[in-house]
Amino acid sequence: MNKVQVIFKRELCGYFATPLAYVFIVIFLVLAAVFTFEVGGFFERGQADLQAFFRWHPWIYLVLIPAISMRLWAEERNSGSIELLLTLPVPLWQAVVGKFLAAWCFAGIALALTFPMWITVNYLGQPDNGVIVAAYIGSWLVAGGFLSIGMCLSAATRNQVIAFVTAALVGFVFLLAGFPLVLDFVRGILPGVIVDAIASLSFLTHFEAISKGVIDLRDLVYFGALIGFWLAATAMVLDLKKAE
């Protein structure tokens, strides 16, 4: 467990040693604010809640999270440092978990820096802060889901651009599976049980359930299983491509 910590610390410090962290955080905060006020109609809604803020998060993550995850393994493979990392006396799964936790923690820092929104809404009215806490947890879990997908696809290639595009594409599929437009279309063709099964695989379904203010064990199990699956897949892909 100690080695996970070492890799975690090294990776997290690595983000802030380069402009990457600052560029990412600034763009994330600007995008979140633009979507909340311009597209979401935060003031026009006339309600003291952060729904206008949170409902865009999955879509912002769809574009921005692959930008963090694309370099995780593709860069190591391209520069050759993956050889060094994998021959160190660190079990493969610990390297994978350490890198993932660092990236997830970094996404959490970016998310936490949106706190002025929370202060604003508390200043303007009396929002339900329990709902806001739940939605923050949900948003962070969605970020973890996107990260784990991107990490696995980054392990499969040495080209960061390919890693970015494939991660955004697979993430898009996981989002669309719960999008009302798509579900209504599918409902005409397939029986309801299968439609519900497809919807239960989507980030959107679970994120919306959590951001209502109810933390259901099923939603937590979903995100846990999703992240666990993609991390295990990352380790397998790395193992498969060790020789290259």
Added chain:
Amino acid sequence: MPSPAWRRTGFGFGGLLALAVLFLGVVMLSNLALRGMRVDLTQNRLYTLSPGTAQVIAELKEPVTLYFFFSRETASS
């Protein structure tokens, strides 16, 4: 014949497939088995039955039929 890569690692694409099936299984099973285990974080417990409601329901002697009318057009506008 298994390929050398397969033999070396013990995993392979079959392993990835098995993992995907396991993931689907866990999500579907949890959807069925873990109903009702939830924490309501809303301030007014919007999604939880109050003790009074629970008591009224417990005292019901006849089956209750609920009719729910919902218009998709008005809901979306």
